[in-house]
Amino acid sequence: MTNEPVVDANFNDELLARLYDPLDPDRSDLEIYTQLITAIDAHKILDLGCGTGTFACILAGAGFEVTGVDPAGASLVVAREKPEAARVHWVHGTVHDLPTGDFDAAVMTANVAMVFTDDAQWQNTLQRIALALKPGGTLIFETRRPEVRAWEQWTEQLTRETTVVAGQGAVTTWVQVLGYDNELLRFRETFRFEDETEMISESTLRYRNREHIEATLDAAGFEVREVLDAPDRPGRQLIFVAQRRMNG
Structure with missing residues (x-):
């Protein structure tokens, strides 16, 4: 690797x-x-x-x-x-x-x-x-x-926020967990813009x-x-x- x-x-x-x-x-x-x-x-x-x-x-x-x-x-x-x-x-x-x-x-x-x-x-x-x-x-x-298991609160409902960003307008974001296994947390962050277009970023963290x-x-x-x-x-x-x- x-x-x-x-x-x-x-x-x-x-x-x-x-x-x-x-x-x-x-x-x-x-x-x-x-x-x-x-x-x-x-x-x-x-x-x-x-x-x-x-x-x-x-x-x-x-x-x-x-x-x-x-x-x-x-x-x-x-x-x-x-x-x-x-x-x-x-x-x-x-x-x-x-x-x-x-x-x-x-x-x-x-x-x-x-x-x-x-x-x-x-x-x-x-x-x-x-x-x-x-x-x-x-x-x-x-x-x-890792023992806190904070990712259990990383749902769209609990993490969804809208922020007004200069030059972009309202940007809505949320996080969704894709899986947790062998200390590896995989999650996705979604960015939705005013024109309804979306961008996605996926990440992995080691706990x-x-x-x-x-x-x-x-x-x-x-x-x-x-x-x-x-x-x-x-x-x-x-x-x-x-x-x-x-x-x-």
Whole structure:
């Protein structure tokens, strides 16, 4: 299997990529990342799976030296248009396209850590992140807790929302689960526009448990320093803080 995740349509189609921010404007989930990065006195930050660049630009505006990496070219088009974007080094690619030993910290926000569905794919990604970090560098990412089974609420009836988007008018979205098996959740997001046309994006996320994640971090050369409850989603999301071993 390839070591690269599949890029979903909602990130790699420019129309859908431009909907990402207006459809999800509340990014209070990012505040904990800023706090953790500030606490470790990091300067050079890798934002892996940066998407439309919201967090990379927040960090750049706060004075950090930021590299934003994503395989979805359409998302990077949106990212490069944002305030502070000129202060970010954008890379259309993956962690494999980065220099070694260059970063003080790396982050994977939102669902990024869950798109690596294959075990070898995930392990290889962690190893490459370790190489990109300086010895003692910090990796911060989050995952959804599988025992919560939040996807059971992902029905059209419960997720259907309509948002007025500048330049597009009313956009109605909903999510439907296609299946859950062997820790893999497959789901479809539908986007319906005012002219009744629809676009669909299908995704797969891997719901690894805490013990599995900690074991893979150890195998990749990291020491787990903290596992936190996401403050904006208590009981539903875990945030891992791991440090590359000095002799790794």
